[in-house]
Amino acid sequence: MKFLTSGKVKDVYDLEDGNLQFKFSDRVSAYDVKFNDEIPKKGEVLCKFAEFWFNELDIPNHFVRRISDTEIIVKKMEMLPIECIVRGYFYGSLVERYNNNSIQLDNVDDISLAEKLPTPIFDPTTKAEHDVPITKIDAIKFGLVSEHEFDWLAKTSIQIYNIMLAKAKSAGFILADLKLEFGKHENELFLSDSIGPDEYRLWLKDDYTVGKIQEAYDKQLLRDWLTDNGFKKKFDDARASGKEPTPPSIPKELVKKMTDRYEKSYELIVNQKL
Ligand SMILES: Nc1ncnc2c1ncn2[C@@H]1O[C@H](COP(=O)(O)OP(=O)(O)O)[C@@H](O)[C@H]1O
Ligand SMILES: [Mg+2]
Numbered sequence: 001m002k003f004l005t006s007g008k009v010k011d012v013y014d015l016e017d018g019n020l021q022f023k024f025s026d027r028v029s030a031y032d033v034k035f036n037d038e039i040p041k042k043g044e045v046l047c048k049f050a051e052f053w054f055n056e057l058d059i060p061n062h063f064v065r066r067i068s069d070t071e072i073i074v075k076k077m078e079m080l081p082i083e084c085i086v087r088g089y090f091y092g093s094l095v096e097r098y099n100n101n102s103i104q105l106d107n108v109d110d111i112s113l114a115e116k117l118p119t120p121i122f123d124p125t126t127k128a129e130h131d132v133p134i135t136k137i138d139a140i141k142f143g144l145v146s147e148h149e150f151d152w153l154a155k156t157s158i159q160i161y162n163i164m165l166a167k168a169k170s171a172g173f174i175l176a177d178l179k180l181e182f183g184k185h186e187n188e189l190f191l192s193d194s195i196g197p198d199e200y201r202l203w204l205k206d207d208y209t210v211g212k213i214q215e216a217y218d219k220q221l222l223r224d225w226l227t228d229n230g231f232k233k234k235f236d237d238a239r240a241s242g243k244e245p246t247p248p249s250i251p252k253e254l255v256k257k258m259t260d261r262y263e264k265s266y267e268l269i270v271n272q273k274l
Contacts, residue, residue, distance in 0.1 A: 008034060009046065009198060015073065022194070024050075024070045028250075028258075030222045031235050032130055037250040043070040044274060045262040049196035052270050056167065057160060061191035062183060077183020077192050081127045081144045082134065084153050086161035088120040089176040091201065091214070097133065112211045114176075114203075120161050122154040127181070152189065153182060160191070164200075171268040173217065174208055176201035202265055217265040221258055222250065 001021065004012040008029045013021040024047040026038035047070045054063035064073040087094055090111045097103040098111075105111070107118040124139065125131035136154075140147050161178050168175040178200040181193035193199075197218040207215045213224060226232045226248075235245035263274050 009043075010194070014076070018076055019064060019073050020076050021067075022047075022050075022072050022074060024072075024194075028219065028222060030219055030226060031232060031245075033235055033245050033247050035222075035247045035250060037255060039255055039258045039262070041259050041274065042262055045266045046194060046196040046198060047072060048270070048274065049266060050194045053164070053195035054191070057163060057191065057195075059156065059160060059191050060188065062185075074192070075185060075190070077185050077190060079127070079181060079183045079192065080149070080153075080189075082139060082153070083125045083127050083131055084157040084180040084182065085123045085125060085177065086120050086157050086180070087123050087177040088117055088161060088165060089174070089201075090115045090117060091176050092220075094123070103133070114208070114212065114214050115210050120158050120165075122157055124153070149189065156182075156189075156191075164195075168202065168269060169205070171271070172205050173265065173269065174203045174205055176203060176214070197262055197265060217261045221261065222254070225250075225254055 002014045002016065004014045004020070006012070009025060009027055011023040011025060013023070015021055024043035026040060026042045028035050028037070028039050028042065047066065050072055051063070051066045054061050062074040062077055064075060066072045090098070091114050094103065095113060098105060103123075105117065105121070123133065125133050126144070134144070136150050139145055139150055145153065157178075157180050160180060161175070164178065165175045180191060180195070180199070182189050183192035184190070200218060201220055202217040203214040204217065214220075216224065223232070226235075229248075231248050238245040266274055
């Protein structure tokens with residue numbers, strides 16, 4: 001087993017038999033800033049959610065098996081350089097992009113924060129240090145994917161979102177949006193990477209109110225705290241002057257709240273104790 005790379009969340013090992021081993025850490029990042037504090041149990045929730053969703057979804061995927069509370073084995077893929085984002089609700093970076101006319105939304109003339117979109121949209125980004133939205137035309141022009149692949153990714157990602165939305169709904173949650181990654185193996189596409197609360201926004205139906213910031217059962221909780229306390233602005237200012245932002249330490253109560261919510265969403269959706 002050879003250490004390959006350490007991502008924002010996972011440590012990746014090459015098993016040299018065509019498989020990789022993922023170790024899910026308790027690390028957390030937001031707005032592309034890595035924090036020094038860890039969120040206890042986050043790795044375990046992400047790992048077990050990955051197992052759950054890969055088994056739940058009837059789509060060819062890279063999952064082989066889970067080998068511990070925080071480790072899974074997957075088939076090694078050639079990753080596509082595109083993040084497949086599906087949005088079902090008007091939230092996150094979509095709001096700013098819509099307000100400054102950098103994205104059009106079909107059949108929408110007036111929409112409030114957190115409102116459901118008329119239909120889920122495929123809204124991919126590049127897969128770079130700082131991901132940027134990319135149109136179908138550019139994705140093909142820059143050779144990220146073929147036209148056939150793009151159309152398949154759009155259709156399949158929306159299909160997956162709808163299946164997950166229904167599953168979340170039956171557990172009392174709203175799945176607001178979702179990020180998927182796909183890989184290629186012997187010219188076939190497989191759903192890859194991971195699926196869990198770092199890849200989607202999840203709201204409790206009982207707390208849901210249009211027009212407001214939602215109570216998040218995912219990483220958004222940290223993003224909201226950063227914004228409310230002026231850190232998001234500090235990050236942007238640092239970057240604008242060519243510096244790397246420095247992460248503040250995360251208050252103990254927020255760490256606890258995040259652990260509790262990660263755990264609660266797992267137990268309600270999977271219907272099993274962590
Ligand atoms: N089956 C796979 N084969 C090869 N690479 C993969 C596979 N699934 C996911 N990856 C890649 O492994 C990395 C996982 O580590 P992660 O902590 O998510 O890193 P990142 O900081 O890039 O998000 C990602 O870059 C992801 O694209
Ligand atoms: Mg990742």
